[in-house]
Every structure is written in C-alpha cells, then in structure tokens.
Amino acid sequence: ESNRIESINQSIQKKQGVAGCHYFSESVISPNFNVRITLNPDRERKCSRAVLRLAQQFPGDAGAMAPFFLNYLLIAPGESFFMAANEPHAYVAGEIIECMACSDNVVRAGLTPKFKDVNNLVDMLTYSMGGPNIDGGAYSMDNADVIRYSPPCPEFEVMILTVEPGKQSTFKNPGVPVIMIILEGSGAFDGKLCRPGRSYYWPANTDDLIFTVDSSKRGALKVAMAHKNLHLDRPTAINREDFGGASSSNHLNYPTSPRLPYMGLGGGSTPVNEDRRILSVGSKDYAEQGLPSL
Numbered sequence: 001e002s003n004r005i006e007s008i009n010q011s012i013q014k015k016q017g018v019a020g021c022h023y024f025s026e027s028v029i030s031p032n033f034n035v036r037i038t039l040n041p042d043r044e045r046k047c048s049r050a051v052l053r054l055a056q057q058f059p060g061d062a063g064a065m066a067p068f069f070l071n072y073l074l075i076a077p078g079e080s081f082f083m084a085a086n087e088p089h090a091y092v093a094g095e096i097i098e099c100m101a102c103s104d105n106v107v108r109a110g111l112t113p114k115f116k117d118v119n120n121l122v123d124m125l126t127y128s129m130g131g132p133n134i135d136g137g138a139y140s141m142d143n144a145d146v147i148r149y150s151p152p153c154p155e156f157e158v159m160i161l162t163v164e165p166g167k168q169s170t171f172k173n174p175g176v177p178v179i180m181i182i183l184e185g186s187g188a189f190d191g192k193l194c195r196p197g198r199s200y201y202w203p204a205n206t207d208d209l210i211f212t213v214d215s216s217k218r219g220a221l222k223v224a225m226a227h228k229n230l231h232l233d234r235p236t237a238i239n240r241e242d243f244g245g246a247s248s249s250n251h252l253n254y255p256t257s258p259r260l261p262y263m264g265l266g267g268g269s270t271p272v273n274e275d276r277r278i279l280s281v282g283s284k285d286y287a288e289q290g291l292p293s294l
Contacts, residue, residue, distance in 0.1 A: 054111065063110015066090065071132045078160075080135045080281040082151040082237035086126050097181070097281040099226045101155040135237040137281075145169040149281055150231040158281055159225040163187060166215030170208055171225075178202040178227045185221035187213040194221070224281075 050072070054064035070088065075081065075096075083089055088109050091098075107124060108116045140146035140159070150157040163169045163185075180202060186195040189211045194200075202209065202225075213221045 058111050061110050061112075063112070066110060073132050073134075075134065075280075078136060078147070078281070080137065080149045080158075080237065081132055082135065082153075083280065084126070084128075086124050087128070088125065091280070097158060097183075097224050099156050099158050099280075101153070133237060138234075138236045142172060143169065146171070148231060148236065150229055150235045151237040152232070152235045154229050154232050156226055157229040157231060159227075160281070161211065161221075161223040161225065163211045163213045163221040163223075165213050165217040165220065168210055168212040170210050172208045173202070173204070173206055174227055174230055176204050176228045176230070178204075178225050181224045183222040183224055185213065185219045186217060187211055187221035194223075 050067045051064055054061075054066070058064055066088075070090070090111065107121050108114055109121055110116060135149060137147040137149045137160070140148050143161075145162055147160045147162075148157060149160070160183075161169060161171060178201070180200045182194045182196050182198045184196055186193070188194060189209045190207075192200075211221060211223065
C-alpha cells in the first residue's frame with residue numbers, strides 16, 4: 001500500500017512539474033536552465049548539456065526541459081521499443097522505422113514553432129513511470145531470415161527480412177495486407193527489381209514472395225514489413241507497466257539495458273501519441289530517443 005501511495009505521489013509531482021514548465025513564460029524559463037544545471041551532480045551533466053543544446057535550438061521553449069522528465073537512450077540497429085498511447089516521446093537523431101495505429105491526433109509538447117495545446121497535454125498524459133523496454137525482436141519460426149517485433153496490441157507488428165548476397169528467401173503470405181519498405185541493399189522479388197526507398201503493397205491471400213539477391217552484390221537486402229499483429233499471444237515487446245523498478249535518482253534515470261549508453265536529447269519535436277500505439281525500430285546507425293522516465 002505504501003508503494004502504491006508513493007507511486008501516486010510521484011505521478012502527481014511529475015504532472016505538476018510538466019504543467020509548470022509549459023505554463024511558464026520565456027522570461028521565467030530561460031534563467032532556470034542555468035540554475036538547474038548548477039544543481040546537477042556530475043553524473044547528470046550530460047543531460048544538462050542536452051538541455052543547453054535544446055535551449056539554443058529552441059530559445060524559450062519549455063520543451064527544452066524535457067530531458068529532466070524523460071528517459072534518454074540510444075537504440076542500436078535492430079533494437080526497438082513500444083510506446084503506449086498518451087505518453088510523450090521525441091525522435092531526435094538517426095533513422096528509425098515507426099509503425100503506429102491509425103490516428104489523426106497529435107498533441108505537441110514542445111521543441112516546435114507549431115501550436116502547443118498545453119491544457120490538453122497536461123490532462124491527457126498518463127504520467128506512468130518506468131524504465132525503457134528495449135526489444136531485440138525474435139526470429140520467426142517460419143523463416144530464419146526474418147526477425148519479428150510484436151507489441152502487446154492487435155493493430156500491428158513489424159517484420160525485418162534480411163537476404164544475403166547469393167541467397168534467396170521465401171516469405172509466405174500472412175493472410176493479411178502487408179506494407180513493405182526496402183531499407184538497404186538491392187535485389188528482386190516477383191520479377192521486380194527493388195532498391196532502398198521503394199515501398200510496396202502486398203494484398204492478403206496472394207502468392208508467396210521469393211526474394212533473391214545476386215551474388216555480385218556487396219550487401220544484404222533488408223526489407224521491413226508491417227501488418228496486423230498475428231502474434232498477439234507471443235509479443236516480443238511488453239508494456240512498461242509490467243517492467244521497470246524503483247528509480248535510483250529523483251531526477252534522471254539510466255536505461256535499463258546495460259548495452260545502451262546514457263545520452264541526452266539533441267533537438268526535434270516532442271509529440272504525444274494520443275489514442276495510438278507506436279513501435280519504433282532502429283534501422284541505421286544509432287537513434288537517440290526520449291521516453292517517459294521513472
């Protein structure tokens with residue numbers, strides 16, 4: 001019972017903090033950056049530098065305070081995270097694949113010249129607390145060339161198919177519509193040449209696709225496929241409510257995965273996904289992210 005009460009109090013404090021920094025004027029926000037940075041211990045200075053960088057890119061924008069409220073991490077190629085609805089996030093640098101449920105609602109929280117609906121923002125956030133869940137995916141039982149990323153929601157899942165030079169791989173039609181994007185390399189399928197940047201629609205209940213890569217190619221063909229979640233009973237990603245633990249800091253948190261360095265944000269918008277769910281997969285190099293913190 002005491003843990004539950006403490007969690008509620010922490011959520012209330014976080015809501016008050018988020019609301020406060022968004023309602024303050026530029027004249028109040030700007031001086032507080034330096035004050036907050038002075039109070040930080042050495043291990044939190046990276047976050048402080050990120051705040052200064054954001055403040056320079058977006059002068060007077062309350063979103064520059066985001067590093068004090070979010071988890072910060074670098075996701076490597078092949079790693080992913082699941083984002084529930086009504087939680088803030090920021091994609092700051094690098095390349096990712098983002099798959100989400102249909103929605104026409106985005107409430108902006110900061111780091112943008114566009115309209116920010118602060119009242120709706122403060123009311124809609126869940127203020128849930130937990131460490132980031134990094135999902136490395138799972139090999140498909142039907143095809144060893146495929147890694148699947150299956151979140152705990154029925155709307156979607158993502159498959160990554162990799163075909164090495166001189167090889168071919170057969171991908172069975174899953175029985176639902178599929179959207180495909182060529183991420184890397186070049187090859188052919190169904191008599192069509194494919195190269196990075198091209199996208200295709202694969203109707204349900206049609207023939208299987210055979211992907212081939214000529215042996216003369218230097219790199220593998222990598223294809224991302226998104227469709228309805230057919231592995232809801234075997235998710236590779238989990239809800240943050242089912243994971244995470246107590247914070248070691250009242251202000252900032254380190255990623256729960258030991259493979260991920262602690263990083264600050266570097267710029268960009270911080271939208272809130274209202275009534276939708278998101279799965280993000282690192283696709284090239286490293287992607288710098290911001291997620292709800294403990």
